[in-house]
Amino acid sequence: MTRVFKIGMFLLAMLCTAGAQLCAQTTLAIKDGEKWYGGAVNEAHLMPFKDGYSYDMYGDTRGNQAVPLLISTKGRFIWSEEPFKFAFEKNTLIISNAKGALTIDSAAKDLRGAFSNAAKRFFPSKGKLPDTLLFSKPQYNTWIELVYNQNQKDILSYARAIIGTGFPPGVIMIDDNWADYYGRFDFRADRFSNAAAMVDTLHSLGFKVMLWVSPFMSADTEVGRELLDKKLLLFDNEGDANKPWDRATKPAIISWWNGYSSVLDFTNPGAMAWFRGRLDHMVSTYHLDGFKFDAGDADFYPANGLSFKKATPNEHSRLWGEIGLHYPLNEYRAMWKMGGEPLVQRLRDKKHNWEDLQKLIPHLTTAGLLGYQFTCPDMIGGGEYGSFIGRDKLDEQLVVRSAQCSALMPMMQFSVAPWRVLSKQNLAAVKKAVEIRARYTPYLMQLVKQAAKTGEPIARSMEYEFPNQGFATVQGQFMLGDKYLVAPMIAAGNTKTVYLPKGTWKSDLGKTVKGPAKIETEVAADRLPVFELIKN
Structure with missing residues (x-):
């Protein structure tokens, strides 16, 4: 990256964080060989993103986890506290429909560095564990x-x-x-x-x-009527986007996989x-x-929803x-x-x-x-x-x-x-x-x-652990920490192609292999191929 481009990126980031109105549309040139990931977990099989991909995060988490974060193999990341739309078109990344300020950071050199910089600034690990x-x-x-x-x-x-x-x-x-x-x-x-x-x-x-x-409540029930009376539900604005919450009387009825229900409004401390x-x-x-x-x-919090405090879906x-x-x-x-x-x-x-x-x-x-x-x-x-x-x-x-x-x-x-x-x-x-x-x-x-303390992934993509070695599109194996390469059989049959990075690897069968190497291994019905990195 030239010094001029660095300054340009810095100024763009400053403008974006200064006010969302300055970022109605932001266009970034994709670097030679740069690959991007992020947005929605349930879209990950489509990553790294290809030309023509687009996704608007507003009101849509793809039925799974989502984060307003994009990260690249060249060390860049884009973050916002609010959802935005992004699209890949002809070697450009276009950000639009941003509901909040954007932060664009180019300080790192690879995917691991981009993740680390983003995590430290915007979602640091809290040092706590779920039940082990x-x-x-x-x-x-x-x-x-x-x-x-x-x-x-x-x-x-x-x-x-x-x-x-x-x-x-x-x-x-x-x-x-x-x-x-x-x-x-x-x-x-x-x-x-x-x-x-x-x-x-x-x-x-x-x-x-x-x-x-779940947060859903059966509407025509004793509890449903109690929650409505206490105004602990999400309300329907009845077509009036400017209706004040204290005048709302009709609960929003949500269509979900088990029928039609009202839903609790957790912007209201009483509902929580x-x-x-x-x-x-x-x-x-x-x-x-x-x-x-x-x-x-x-997507279960519709546009006509009226909450105690204004909030995006x-x-x-x-x-x-x-x-x-x-x-x-x-x-x-x-x-x-x-x-x-x-x-x-x-x-x-x-x-x-x-x-x-x-x-x-x-x-x-x-x-x-x-x-x-x-x-x-x-x-x-x-x-x-x-x-x-x-x-x-x-x-x-x-x-x-x-x-x-x-x-x-x-x-x-x-x-x-x-x-x-x-x-x-x-x-x-x-x-x-x-x-x-x-x-x-x-x-x-x-x-x-370690993840609870540092935020570092437990299961890691090959590109994360071995950056810029050609693993950006490898999806059939992963690293457990920095020590074990796990390559399960995920297709019918019993032959697996495994991509070993640089280093000396010992397989679960006891064989030693020098990387980098592409190997074909027979996978018996009861075998899980694992390769231990014994020397970098």
């Missing part, structure tokens, strides 16, 4: 096995089967439809005869227990206090350990994240601008197919680049229930490879019961993946603690 059981043992979610039929008998049967088939206990998550309706914070009596006793039993089996919750009070009631009454916070997507999503800070055992799927916080983020539901399995690595490593280090790669075999409907039999190889792919990621989460859907041989392969994780858990926990 989420990392040290596998997680188990009742969704795929029970769907909307969550009930005491089958939850206990699922937990006992986990232990009975040789899997270690960890966190168990009770999913949706445990209450009579949304907003009623007690277990439904027709399915849970003694929920507190159920949770106590789960504890005695070695589990900690999480419960699914009410919701936390109900969660604490569930903890004290039923002995729960934490919560799975679902929904909270920016993205800010509503961020406020949903603040609740989890009070519960170390937490999990989110949708999030905005909460990097560096002790919040667990789960990748968006993946379908039961190879295409979605191949998205896990780029999505997870990009989450790390956006400050979300404590991320779970969705449920093993897929968590998108629609892709299971009508199947007489699952793809057993896919379930096995999915378990192997998750094994050395920050967390691994089961839902579909491996002992129910797999042959004896394939079940053994999945259990071996869990055993592999156990062997690496001490190192993994070191990385988890």
